[in-house]
Amino acid sequence: MIEFENVSKIYQQRNTSLRNINLSIDNGEFISLIGPSGAGKTTLLKILLTEESPSEGSVHFDGINIHNLRQADIPKYRQRIGVVFQDFKLLEDKTVYENVSFAMEMIGKRDAEIRADVPHALNLVGLDDKMFYFPSELSGGEQQRLAIARAIINQPDLLIADEPTGSLDPSSVHLIINILKKINELGTTVILSTHNSSVVDELKKRVIHIDNGKIIRDDKEGKYHHNSINKK
Amino acid sequence: MSLGLDLKRIFREGLITFWRNKVVSFSSVLVMTLSLLVLSSLLFINGVVNFSLNQLQDRVDINIYFFPDTPVSEIKDLEEKILLIPEVRDVSYISKEKAFIDFQSRHSDDDLIKRSLEELGDNPLGASLNIRAKESTQYEAIITAIETEPVVSNSEFVERTNYHDNKKIIDRLNQFSSVVRGIAYAVILFLSIVSVLVVLSTMRIAIYSAKDDIVVKRLVGAEHRYIRGPFTVIGVLYGIIATIITLIILFPITSWLSGITMTFFGGMSIKNYFINNIIQFSIIIGGAGILLGFFSSILAIRKYLRV
Numbered sequence: 001m002i003e004f005e006n007v008s009k010i011y012q013q014r015n016t017s018l019r020n021i022n023l024s025i026d027n028g029e030f031i032s033l034i035g036p037s038g039a040g041k042t043t044l045l046k047i048l049l050t051e052e053s054p055s056e057g058s059v060h061f062d063g064i065n066i067h068n069l070r071q072a073d074i075p076k077y078r079q080r081i082g083v084v085f086q087d088f089k090l091l092e093d094k095t096v097y098e099n100v101s102f103a104m105e106m107i108g109k110r111d112a113e114i115r116a117d118v119p120h121a122l123n124l125v126g127l128d129d130k131m132f133y134f135p136s137e138l139s140g141g142e143q144q145r146l147a148i149a150r151a152i153i154n155q156p157d158l159l160i161a162d163e164p165t166g167s168l169d170p171s172s173v174h175l176i177i178n179i180l181k182k183i184n185e186l187g188t189t190v191i192l193s194t195h196n197s198s199v200v201d202e203l204k205k206r207v208i209h210i211d212n213g214k215i216i217r218d219d220k221e222g223k224y225h226h227n228s229i230n231k232k
Numbered sequence: 233m234s235l236g237l238d239l240k241r242i243f244r245e246g247l248i249t250f251w252r253n254k255v256v257s258f259s260s261v262l263v264m265t266l267s268l269l270v271l272s273s274l275l276f277i278n279g280v281v282n283f284s285l286n287q288l289q290d291r292v293d294i295n296i297y298f299f300p301d302t303p304v305s306e307i308k309d310l311e312e313k314i315l316l317i318p319e320v321r322d323v324s325y326i327s328k329e330k331a332f333i334d335f336q337s338r339h340s341d342d343d344l345i346k347r348s349l350e351e352l353g354d355n356p357l358g359a360s361l362n363i364r365a366k367e368s369t370q371y372e373a374i375i376t377a378i379e380t381e382p383v384v385s386n387s388e389f390v391e392r393t394n395y396h397d398n399k400k401i402i403d404r405l406n407q408f409s410s411v412v413r414g415i416a417y418a419v420i421l422f423l424s425i426v427s428v429l430v431v432l433s434t435m436r437i438a439i440y441s442a443k444d445d446i447v448v449k450r451l452v453g454a455e456h457r458y459i460r461g462p463f464t465v466i467g468v469l470y471g472i473i474a475t476i477i478t479l480i481i482l483f484p485i486t487s488w489l490s491g492i493t494m495t496f497f498g499g500m501s502i503k504n505y506f507i508n509n510i511i512q513f514s515i516i517i518g519g520a521g522i523l524l525g526f527f528s529s530i531l532a533i534r535k536y537l538r539v
Contacts, residue, residue: 049451078453089448093252105241106454150452 001027001189002048002158007057009043009213017043019213021057025191027157030184032200033193034224035210041193044210045162048191049083050074062157079107082151082188086163088143090135090150096122097131100150107154121149125179141172148179158189165196173199197224242458246465249442256438257470263434264474264525265481267427268517272482274420275516276502279509280493281416283500285409289368292402294375294395300328300358302389307359310383314363317377319370324362331357358391369406371395428524435470435528439463439536446536460533467529471521478517482506 004023010016018040025031033041046052047059053067060066061077069077083089091099097118104114122128125145127138135143144164151159161180165173177199184190194200200207200223207222208215250257298307307325314323326334332355339345349356363378365371375395384390439446442463449459486503493502506513 051451072456075450075453075455078451081453083451089444089451091445091448093249093445102449102454103452106452106458108237110237 001025001062003060004044005058005060007044007047007054007059009040009047009052010055016213018047018054021213021215023208023215023218025189028184028187028189030181030190030203030205031192032203032205032207032222032224033191033210034195034200034207037195039210040213041210042162043213045160045191045193048160049081050077075106079154080157082154082156082159084144084147084151084159084161084164086166088135088147090143090146092135095132095134096127096138096146099135099146100153103150103153109154117153121153122146124152124182125149126175139172141168141175144168144172144176145179148176152183152188155186156188158191159183161190161192161194163193163195165194165199177203200224238457242461243465245458246462246469249462250466250469253438253441256441257466260434260438260470261473261477264431264470264521265477267431267524268474268478268521269481270423270427271520272478272513272517274423275513276486276505277416278420279505280497280500280502281412283505284497285412288405289409290364292368292371292398292405293362293364294371294393294398296361296363296378296384296393297391298358298360298389299391300356302358304359306383306389307361310378310381311361313381314361314374314378317374319365319367319374321364321366323364326360326362328355328357328359331360368402368409371398371402428528431524432528432531435467435525436532438466439529439532443536446533450537456537459537460530463529463533464526467525467527468522469525471523471525472518474525475514475518475521478521479510479514482513 002023002025004021007018007021007023008016009018021044033044035041043052047054048061048066050066050069058065058067061080064077066077091102094102100118100121101114104117109117119128119131122131125148127142127145127149130138130142135146138146148161148164151161159180164176164180168176173196180190180192181203192199192203204221204223207217207219207224209217209222296310304327311323311325314320335357336346336349363374365374375393378384378393384393446459483503483506486506490501490503493500
């Protein structure tokens, strides 16, 4: 489904964020992307979202080189991906309902479909009783659940979650990870970038460890700390 | 997606954003209203300058004075020919009788002239043609055309023309008019550019305040028309509301200023000027407001569409 081939990202000829990344992700996988801050995780996700272009190498999504897409085709590509950001990136002037319905309007869904699906998605993330609230009236955990509802409403092929639990309390973390697992079980490929070791350990899914712009570990059913690295 | 559904969503999005961002909308409409008021004042300046210059130009004319015994038919023939000259606005025939009456009434207080006329016992004055051009710059062309007419070149009929006497005044008036118009147009152009730049900056600020939302929309796959569309709706809405407010405000302002302009500009009431030209004012101000809102929003949003 996704192929990174010799991808490097160099900023201002000195700062190398990614070095020669080769990575293959299949349909339906759940991947935990781990590594210290500044390791290159976010750059890798930005490249996948075409927010950034690689300095070298290429990224293919279902066989298409995504950085060769025309500007006009990028929205169509992004519509196949759901994204959950650490800082939520919600539309502050829109209600909970509108934040989700907006994503459906983007892909041309009919009003009747929107009216049927949005409450269902909000119910899935436990926000059906706050449909007409604005994001500023929600807690951090609720805002992140709203971001997830928006990300999954169009049943994307891929869900990218960049540090979605970074600023949340443990109960919210548990809830959000359960939602991500559920989505993955329904067939969506999930890439979860996280620092949360207990989440990664609990998932027992593929773990890709990035450090200093390079993949230093790729375990099929890994844990946050590799046995040889974990000295504890 | 169908075009109708697309447009409906873009309009709704624009209206909702306009309504929910009340502070931004209020300040943008306020700035646009001020810009349209500046534009309106330029229309008034143009009107006042034209009115004043036309009044001056109306006082300038040329006359052809005929000998008393020139046949009326010759003068009438010439009048018809002069009317065919494209630069001529109007020609009036002043008969020798009327010229005599006018002369008498002009000098009714002058006993010497009165007595002289009584002694003469006959009307010594000839008929004349009074010619006015559409523009004061056209007198030279008119006089050139007239002088080719046999009745004028025939010195048996024409006593004199006063073009050459008036030439200096006409030239000076033309010079004055072109300087005044030049200054008025320069002021209009300068203030128009300032107004456009002010509106553009306001729209940039309005869109800057929504830049995070634009980035989010791009990242969740919104197409350009879905991001740009609502902002152009908002821009046009600013223009429409600002136009309505401007037209309403102009009524009391022009009423108040009319007294001053009546005194200073020889009886011109800018309130009447505004009311008589209300349709043109609405079209120009409305057109400017809507186009300004539309294009300034498109220009202001361009840089945020490159995510």
